[in-house]
Amino acid sequence: MNLHEYQAKRLFAEHGIPIPPGEVASTPEEARQIxxxxxxxxxxxxxxxxxxxxxxxxxxxxQTPEEAETYAKAILGMQxxxxxxxxxxxxxxxxxxxxxxxxxxxxxxxxxxPMVMASAAGGMDIEEVADKTPEKxxxxxxxxxxxxxxxxxxxxxxxxxxxxxxxxDFHEIVAGLYACFKSNDASxxxxxxxxxxxxxxxxxxxxxxxxxxxxxxRRPRLAEMRDFDEEPEAxxxxxxxxxxxxxxxxxxxxxxxxxxxxxxxxxIIKLYGGEPANFLDIGGGARADQVATALRLILSDPxxxxxxxxxxxxxxxxxxVARGILSALEQIDTSVPMVVRLAGTNAQEGLALLAxxxxxxxxxxxxxxxxxxxxxxxxxxVETAS
Amino acid sequence: MxxxxxxxxxxLVQGITGREGTFHTNQMIAFGTNxxxxxxxxxxxxxxxxxxxxxxxxxxxRAAAEATGANASIIFVPAKFAPEAMYEAADAGLPLVVCLTxxxxxxxxxxxxxxxxxxxxxxxxxxxxxxITPGEAKVGIxxxxxxxPGTVGLVSRSGTLTYEVVFALTQRGIGQxxxxxxxxxxxxxxxxIDVLRLFEADPNTSxxxxxxxxxxxxxxxAARYIADHMxxxxxxxxxxxxxxPGRRMGHAGAxxxxxxxxxxxxxxxxxxAGVQVAKNPDHxxxxxx
Numbered sequence: 001m002n003l004h005e006y007q008a009k010r011l012f013a014e015h016g017i018p019i020p021p022g023e024v025a026s027t028p029e030e031a032r033q034i035x036x037x038x039x040x041x042x043x044x045x046x047x048x049x050x051x052x053x054x055x056x057x058x059x060x061x062x063q064t065p066e067e068a069e070t071y072a073k074a075i076l077g078m079q080x081x082x083x084x085x086x087x088x089x090x091x092x093x094x095x096x097x098x099x100x101x102x103x104x105x106x107x108x109x110x111x112x113x114p115m116v117m118a119s120a121a122g123g124m125d126i127e128e129v130a131d132k133t134p135e136k137x138x139x140x141x142x143x144x145x146x147x148x149x150x151x152x153x154x155x156x157x158x159x160x161x162x163x164x165x166x167x168x169d170f171h172e173i174v175a176g177l178y179a180c181f182k183s184n185d186a187s188x189x190x191x192x193x194x195x196x197x198x199x200x201x202x203x204x205x206x207x208x209x210x211x212x213x214x215x216x217x218r219r220p221r222l223a224e225m226r227d228f229d230e231e232p233e234a235x236x237x238x239x240x241x242x243x244x245x246x247x248x249x250x251x252x253x254x255x256x257x258x259x260x261x262x263x264x265x266x267x268i269i270k271l272y273g274g275e276p277a278n279f280l281d282i283g284g285g286a287r288a289d290q291v292a293t294a295l296r297l298i299l300s301d302p303x304x305x306x307x308x309x310x311x312x313x314x315x316x317x318x319x320x321v322a323r324g325i326l327s328a329l330e331q332i333d334t335s336v337p338m339v340v341r342l343a344g345t346n347a348q349e350g351l352a353l354l355a356x357x358x359x360x361x362x363x364x365x366x367x368x369x370x371x372x373x374x375x376x377x378x379x380x381x382v383e384t385a386s
Numbered sequence: 387m388x389x390x391x392x393x394x395x396x397x398l399v400q401g402i403t404g405r406e407g408t409f410h411t412n413q414m415i416a417f418g419t420n421x422x423x424x425x426x427x428x429x430x431x432x433x434x435x436x437x438x439x440x441x442x443x444x445x446x447x448r449a450a451a452e453a454t455g456a457n458a459s460i461i462f463v464p465a466k467f468a469p470e471a472m473y474e475a476a477d478a479g480l481p482l483v484v485c486l487t488x489x490x491x492x493x494x495x496x497x498x499x500x501x502x503x504x505x506x507x508x509x510x511x512x513x514x515x516x517x518i519t520p521g522e523a524k525v526g527i528x529x530x531x532x533x534x535p536g537t538v539g540l541v542s543r544s545g546t547l548t549y550e551v552v553f554a555l556t557q558r559g560i561g562q563x564x565x566x567x568x569x570x571x572x573x574x575x576x577x578x579i580d581v582l583r584l585f586e587a588d589p590n591t592s593x594x595x596x597x598x599x600x601x602x603x604x605x606x607x608a609a610r611y612i613a614d615h616m617x618x619x620x621x622x623x624x625x626x627x628x629x630x631p632g633r634r635m636g637h638a639g640a641x642x643x644x645x646x647x648x649x650x651x652x653x654x655x656x657x658x659a660g661v662q663v664a665k666n667p668d669h670x671x672x673x674x675x
Contacts, residue, residue, distance in 0.1 A: 107492060107572065112499050212493070214465065214492070217465075260542075261547040263626040264667055271665055312546040315527060344531075
């Protein structure tokens with residue numbers, strides 16, 4: 001789960017990291033009031049869970065409260081990469097910027113340790129920095145039993161060319177960012193840019209934070225921070241039902257048990273000339289009602305021209321899946337062709353149940369994908385003709 | 387011969403009285419696994435009433451291991467308690483621990499893995515289907531009906547995709563030495579390299595199938611290991627060519643981060659190491675037959 005900038009920065013502040021004073025507004029009037037309270041000059045920033053806000057015109061510097069209101073009016077309701085802006089952060093304008101730095105804590109899977117990543121090349125896309133000038137990125141790994149040690153932050157500060165006077169403050173910020181990472185079960189805490197002001201202070205101007213979804217059950221406060229408006233409706237409904245669903249742009253809907261098999265099914269659809277319309281993992285031991293919800297979600301996408309079911313029963317039982325498909329079809333009136341491939345636990349029972357329904361069956365995944373692609377082409381032909 | 391589990395495996399089931407624990411304990415016993423007891427804190431002294439007889443239940447792994455001579459354990463407890471169960475099994479000195487539990491926080495697994503690295507315990511999982519040596523022992527939930535004894539070793543990050551490939555092998559009469567599902571989590575116990583090393587050394591494994599997916603760099607590391615150390619043929623499939631970057635595809639592990647961890651990169655690394663990579667998992671069988 002990703003947090004908004006304002007949420008991330010508030011958590012940073014709880015760990016002693018300096019941030020500019022600011023408040024969140026959902027209306028232009030609120031934005032004006034906040035700007036006035038902060039002395040007039042402010043930055044109005046779209047709060048939306050995607051990058052590229054600046055380029056999209058979602059970040060503006062206002063010289064007066066009235067200007068803050070005007071900008072907020074333009075930004076609120078704006079679409080950035082398909083997401084609607086519902087809130088703006090109104091931050092006090094930071095003192096002049098001497099330099100922009102980059103600082104993040106994330107997990108290095110290979111070393112199986114949290115890692116601090118820092119760079120003097122802040123304010124830009126860090127992946128681009130890593131790609132073009134990897135020598136400008138400096139890292140240290142944190143032993144969870146030791147925490148951040150001062151020799152590590154001195155190494156980073158020295159590598160980045162930070163003036164000696166800032167080393168202590170920098171250490172406090174790195175230690176704070178790591179504490180914030182650890183105590184919130186984050187998979188990423190990132191400050192970009194971390195600025196050096198003209199009066200030689202460090203300050204987190206922007207903040208990004210991703211939380212490990214598996215930890216939300218033990219972090220109820222963070223779970224409450226989820227912005228439901230930012231999640232596509234279908235994906236939210238799937239999550240509620242315990243299904244993983246990701247909408248894509250293709251024409252063939254698929255329902256599979258297991259993430260690896262679901263990805264492989266998508267790959268094979270593509271291999272045979274189709275495009276997957278979604279990723280959908282019904283998980284292990286899915287019940288009939290979950291299967292019905294899943295099918296409803298797939299069919300709610302008008303681009304779907306055929307549906308492919310690929311269920312390899314282990315914990316999941318073929319007959320249970322078949323019952324879910326049948327119950328969904330009772331509720332939904334659809335002419336979208338469907339191809340079913342069931343194998344493993346209770347596959348024969350499942351196929352027997354589906355024999356009465358108007359569905360194609362396949363013995364292998366390849367056969368199923370080929371039939372689904374052909375059916376999608378055929379249904380497109382019918383539509384064009386009529 | 388095989389790797390990790392065989393007729394000499396003496397298995398404890400942590401969480402034997404839960405729904406999954408009960409069902410799969412019966413399945414494992416029916417397959418021929420020597421299950422010697424269960425561990426459920428607070429239920430020590432009671433018995434597990436299995437379909438094929440009773441098994442003793444203990445409060446702790448330590449007591450269970452002392453009483454039964456167990457040399458492996460499988461964990462069927464919820465995510466909240468699974469780290470505790472792994473620490474306990476390792477502390478009791480069991481050489482093999484298999485954890486099926488999904489949804490364990492990553493930072494928790496970093497601590498578990500660091501602890502296990504100081505011990506002699508091998509961990510499979512978490513978030514995995516376990517492993518199976520056809521004709522000898524099954525420690526996990528891989529469906530018994532899809533395997534057959536033979537000499538092809540299989541290692542995979544995925545669950546049901548593994549079943550798909552194993553079943554295709556069995557249908558073509560190609561048997562397996564051991565099938566190992568290492569799980570899809572970013573921080574786990576044994577990784578591809580650890581299992582490949584065992585297959586290379588196992589006289590009864592003639593060749594290996596490796597099934598990977600997007601995310602992380604374990605496949606790239608495995609490619610280097612294969613090039614430098616493997617004499618046996620390795621055939622592979624990598625899932626996720628069509629997965630869009632930055633999206634989590636159900637597994638904690640299956641996510642493309644920036645430019646690293648892509649299916650293209652993994653396939654290129656494996657092919658450079660002399661591994662044949664199938665474009666379709668159904669084709670693996672033809673490639674090795």
